[in-house]
Amino acid sequence: MSAPTITAPKSPYRFVIHCLQALLAIDLVVCGVFCMNQMLRPQPPLPKMLDDDPLFAADLHKLARDARNGGSQQWLKVAQALVGHGHYDHALACYRHALELDPKNFDASFGLAFCLERTGHLDESSQHYQQLTELIDESGHLQTLGQFSIYDTGKNHLRAERAEEALKTFEQLPNFLPADYQRAKLLIRSGWIDAGLSLIRAPLQESPQSKEFRFLEYRAKIAKQLVDEARLSADLLERSQTTIRTNFAPDFIHSYRVLYGFDRIFEDYSKIFDTKNNDRMAAKLEELRPLVEHKQLPQYKAMLLNLAQVDLDRRLPEAVLKSVQQLHDFKVDNAHILWIEGTALDLQGQTEKAIPLWQRSVTMSPNASLHERLAKWFESKGDLPQCHQHRAQSHLLQARDCYRNNDLQAALLQINQAAKSAPDDADVWFYVGQINRAAGQDETAQQAYAKCISLDPNNSRAHQWIK
Amino acid sequence: MRPALTITLLCVSILTLPLATWMFLVELPSIAAGPAVPVSSGKSYPPSTLPFVRTSADPQPVGLAEITNVQIADLDGDKRNEILACDSSRSCLIQLTLNPAGQWQEQVLIKDLSAPAHVTVVDIDRDGDQDLIVSILGNLLPDDSVIGRVELYEHKDGSYVRHVLLDDVRRVADVQAGDLDGDGDTDLAVAVFGYSRGAVLWLENKQNFQFERHELLNAPGAIHVPIADFDGDGDLDIATGVSQDEEELWGFENLGGGKFKARQLWMTVNLDLGSAGLVQADLDRDGDMDLLLPAGDNLEDFDAYGQPYHGCYWFENQGNWKFVEHRIADLPGTYAAATSDLDHDGDLDVVLASMTNDWTNPRAASVVWLENDGRQNFKTWQIDSHPIHLVTVAVGDIDGDGKDDIVGGCLNLRPPFQRLGRVTAWTQRADR
Numbered sequence: 001m002s003a004p005t006i007t008a009p010k011s012p013y014r015f016v017i018h019c020l021q022a023l024l025a026i027d028l029v030v031c032g033v034f035c036m037n038q039m040l041r042p043q044p045p046l047p048k049m050l051d052d053d054p055l056f057a058a059d060l061h062k063l064a065r066d067a068r069n070g071g072s073q074q075w076l077k078v079a080q081a082l083v084g085h086g087h088y089d090h091a092l093a094c095y096r097h098a099l100e101l102d103p104k105n106f107d108a109s110f111g112l113a114f115c116l117e118r119t120g121h122l123d124e125s126s127q128h129y130q131q132l133t134e135l136i137d138e139s140g141h142l143q144t145l146g147q148f149s150i151y152d153t154g155k156n157h158l159r160a161e162r163a164e165e166a167l168k169t170f171e172q173l174p175n176f177l178p179a180d181y182q183r184a185k186l187l188i189r190s191g192w193i194d195a196g197l198s199l200i201r202a203p204l205q206e207s208p209q210s211k212e213f214r215f216l217e218y219r220a221k222i223a224k225q226l227v228d229e230a231r232l233s234a235d236l237l238e239r240s241q242t243t244i245r246t247n248f249a250p251d252f253i254h255s256y257r258v259l260y261g262f263d264r265i266f267e268d269y270s271k272i273f274d275t276k277n278n279d280r281m282a283a284k285l286e287e288l289r290p291l292v293e294h295k296q297l298p299q300y301k302a303m304l305l306n307l308a309q310v311d312l313d314r315r316l317p318e319a320v321l322k323s324v325q326q327l328h329d330f331k332v333d334n335a336h337i338l339w340i341e342g343t344a345l346d347l348q349g350q351t352e353k354a355i356p357l358w359q360r361s362v363t364m365s366p367n368a369s370l371h372e373r374l375a376k377w378f379e380s381k382g383d384l385p386q387c388h389q390h391r392a393q394s395h396l397l398q399a400r401d402c403y404r405n406n407d408l409q410a411a412l413l414q415i416n417q418a419a420k421s422a423p424d425d426a427d428v429w430f431y432v433g434q435i436n437r438a439a440g441q442d443e444t445a446q447q448a449y450a451k452c453i454s455l456d457p458n459n460s461r462a463h464q465w466i467k
Numbered sequence: 468m469r470p471a472l473t474i475t476l477l478c479v480s481i482l483t484l485p486l487a488t489w490m491f492l493v494e495l496p497s498i499a500a501g502p503a504v505p506v507s508s509g510k511s512y513p514p515s516t517l518p519f520v521r522t523s524a525d526p527q528p529v530g531l532a533e534i535t536n537v538q539i540a541d542l543d544g545d546k547r548n549e550i551l552a553c554d555s556s557r558s559c560l561i562q563l564t565l566n567p568a569g570q571w572q573e574q575v576l577i578k579d580l581s582a583p584a585h586v587t588v589v590d591i592d593r594d595g596d597q598d599l600i601v602s603i604l605g606n607l608l609p610d611d612s613v614i615g616r617v618e619l620y621e622h623k624d625g626s627y628v629r630h631v632l633l634d635d636v637r638r639v640a641d642v643q644a645g646d647l648d649g650d651g652d653t654d655l656a657v658a659v660f661g662y663s664r665g666a667v668l669w670l671e672n673k674q675n676f677q678f679e680r681h682e683l684l685n686a687p688g689a690i691h692v693p694i695a696d697f698d699g700d701g702d703l704d705i706a707t708g709v710s711q712d713e714e715e716l717w718g719f720e721n722l723g724g725g726k727f728k729a730r731q732l733w734m735t736v737n738l739d740l741g742s743a744g745l746v747q748a749d750l751d752r753d754g755d756m757d758l759l760l761p762a763g764d765n766l767e768d769f770d771a772y773g774q775p776y777h778g779c780y781w782f783e784n785q786g787n788w789k790f791v792e793h794r795i796a797d798l799p800g801t802y803a804a805a806t807s808d809l810d811h812d813g814d815l816d817v818v819l820a821s822m823t824n825d826w827t828n829p830r831a832a833s834v835v836w837l838e839n840d841g842r843q844n845f846k847t848w849q850i851d852s853h854p855i856h857l858v859t860v861a862v863g864d865i866d867g868d869g870k871d872d873i874v875g876g877c878l879n880l881r882p883p884f885q886r887l888g889r890v891t892a893w894t895q896r897a898d899r
Contacts, residue, residue: 014470017470023477039495039498040499042500045503047827048827049827093502093504100502118772120508120773120775155739158737158738159737237664296879296884297531333557364581365605460680
């Protein structure tokens with residue numbers, strides 16, 4: 001006889017509990033998969049040394065988190081932030097990962113080549129630029145990126161001292177002025193003077209004020225021993241004002257630098273600066289103060305200098321003098337700070353104390369408007385010799401600036417004023433000569449050179465131009 | 468447990484688990500290997516076999532020093548050397564002395580100098596005391612404006628009287644003195660660095676602190692103008708290193724009577740070499756003056772990086788204005804060089820300072836010396852990795868023990884703003 005089977009009484013909850021247990025198990029598996037998946041996502045490598053800019057460190061950590069949970073574009077952003085702050089090695093790694101995620105990410109490709117270039121891996125960099133150029137050709141767009149890739153490949157050849165390859169590479173970029181410049185320079189330095197001169201003719205016609213092309217013209221004429229023509233080129237070079245960009249690396253880096261860290265605040269500040277809203281400018285700078293105060297950072301100095309200037313415009317001399325003292329405590333002293341300090345004292349009505357500071361400032365760093373301010377002060381005190389001296393300096397400085405900017409009418413006005421205030425100053429008469437010669441007034445120029453030499457027989461520059 | 472409670476707990480768990488996963492998912496640490504960061508370009512070398520002791524007037528300097536030049540010279544004629552340092556941040560020239568007890572003394576010798584780049588100690592008026600000539604940049608940072616000057620500080624009655632010897636020029640980086648026209652007085656060679664435009668000049672002494680300028684070369688980026696009899700014909704010639712994008716060496720052969728012939732001695736198409744100075748020395752002791760070119764200037768970049776061609780180049784003078792290039796060191800960011808027989812073995816060794824080694828690496832060298840084996844094979848020994856950002860170096864006996872010491876100056880313009888220094892000395896122990 002078998003024993004009767006005893007079964008527990010059926011609970012109405014048992015089924016529900018089993019169902020819930022099954023649901024929880026599924027939950028655990030799904031969440032576990034999610035967690036595992038997340039933990040297997042790589043983290044962008046970040047530099048250890050980020051103490052100098054806590055704002056950048058915070059920005060970077062946020063970008064890194066986004067990248068870990070994002071795709072190629074997010075990794076690209078981390079790489080760009082790193083490039084902007086000079087962490088090329090780490091940026092390289094991030095660019096590579098961005099490209100692994102999306103091989104058609106042109107910006108990542110260019111950034112990778114750029115970082116390889118900056119870290120001295122010239123051949124690898126050129127290979128990546130080359131690949132990028134081919135990709136762009138296939139896709140038929142992003143021509144500018146392709147242009148820079150070829151140009152930078154040429155520069156890589158120069159850095160590796162492969163002049164012929166560089167020349168061939170730059171030849172791929174006709175009518176791209178920086179490449180024309182590099183080609184002409186290579187030709188002239190290699191002794192192919194006429195070929196170099198023919199190459200610079202068009203750019204000089206288009207941009208006669210170009211320092212770079214005018215300098216090449218001068219070098220070519222020296223090499224051809226055309227002494228008089230070289231002297232004229234040197235004279236034009238002295239009055240050239242335009243610069244052709246031949247190095248795009250700072251621009252590339254700067255575009256990312258200003259997006260993060262302290263530089264972002266200074267960028268915001270410069271935007272407010274254009275509005276001339278002094279209160280907002282001061283508020284933006286004060287935002288920076290707790291982050292940089294009492295730290296050995298250049299941003300502290302920049303913050304104080306800008307704040308002193310803004311407070312000067314707000315006519316708050318006490319605040320200006322406080323910033324000046326903080327700059328002195330930071331071991332910074334220069335002509336500009338002397339001017340600021342003097343101007344704050346002047347605002348306080350202590351002009352007598354301001355004058356010696358301003359005098360020191362113009363001695364260190366001659367400045368037309370400050371010379372004029374000093375001239376007025378000495379005029380008010382009846383000290384005419386000092387007044388005339390400062391006034392003459394003010395006019396001479398303005399005349400020289402106008403002359404070098406090819407504004408010859410304004411230069412003539414200023415130099416004639418200088419000659420009135422300081423008729424025995426040889427330097428003034430030299431510039432009377434220079435400006436009149438440039439304006440085509442040869443007779444007046446020759447008379448001025450003669451006057452200059454009579455005052456200073458050792459003035460070799462006047463001797464050079466007198467006939 | 469009561470079934471109702473069990474059910475409640477299960478329900479809560481089922482709801483909480485995905486919620487918590489969703490909330491904390493992004494915070495979970497990564498266990499995956501991230502993309503590999505390339506090996507740093509920073510270089511370190513075996514520790515120096517010569518014992519040097521680091522010392523400084525201010526081991527923890529205030530602010531961010533911008534020392535552009537250090538010199539070791541006996542300024543006051545007391546047979547003990549002083550250190551002179553151009554401080555661009557404070558716009559002054561300072562004098563430092565180190566007594567045998569290891570105590571430093573410091574004083575501002577001349578103030579109100581607008582970005583001084585170099586000081587030259589010379590008795591320009593030949594009155595028996597040392598005068599000072601300061602090369603004025605006007606702006607430490609790239610600037611093509613006409614803001615340079617040559618200022619002479621005449622030592623007179625215990626103080627210094629200012630004379631402007633040259634103005635209306637772009638940024639001046641160096642001045643050297645010598646009788647260039649053979650008339651018995653002291654003339655000057657001037658490196659007008661400028662930026663996009665510059666020049667090399669010589670200033671003819673016309674007495675009473677009047678000088679007549681003569682242009683030798685029109686080119687941007689002239690750094691230094693060492694004066695020596697490079698061709699061995701008995702008169703003084705001038706050499707210069709032209710940096711910026713040019714990267715050339717020039718010699719100016721003295722033809723007599725104030726005439727010079729410009730000779731291009733060397734050039735490279737590597738526009739990024741980063742020439743940072745030019746030092747004269749008879750490195751191979753063959754009786755003529757060679758040239759040393761430290762290369763590693765990357766100041767045009769926001770954040771510089773050591774390059775494969777950085778280091779120190781020796782240009783061996785083989786006579787008749789032929790100079791042959793030898794690369795003798797690969798220190799990244801090499802910015803300054805000085806020579807001395809540091810190990811007293813009868814040949815000239817070289818000291819180098821770096822501005823841009825990889826400073827994220829705490830072992831990366833900032834000062835090294837190159838031991839000459841007597842046949843101009845050089846072995847690099849690391850002296851220190853602290854402070855960083857060194858741009859100028861000088862060698863001489865600063866503590867009066869008869870052994871040459873090293874002095875370096877820091878230009879703290881670029882990050883990292885750590886391991887900062889101002890003027891630092893590395894003294895050799897006399898008991899060695």
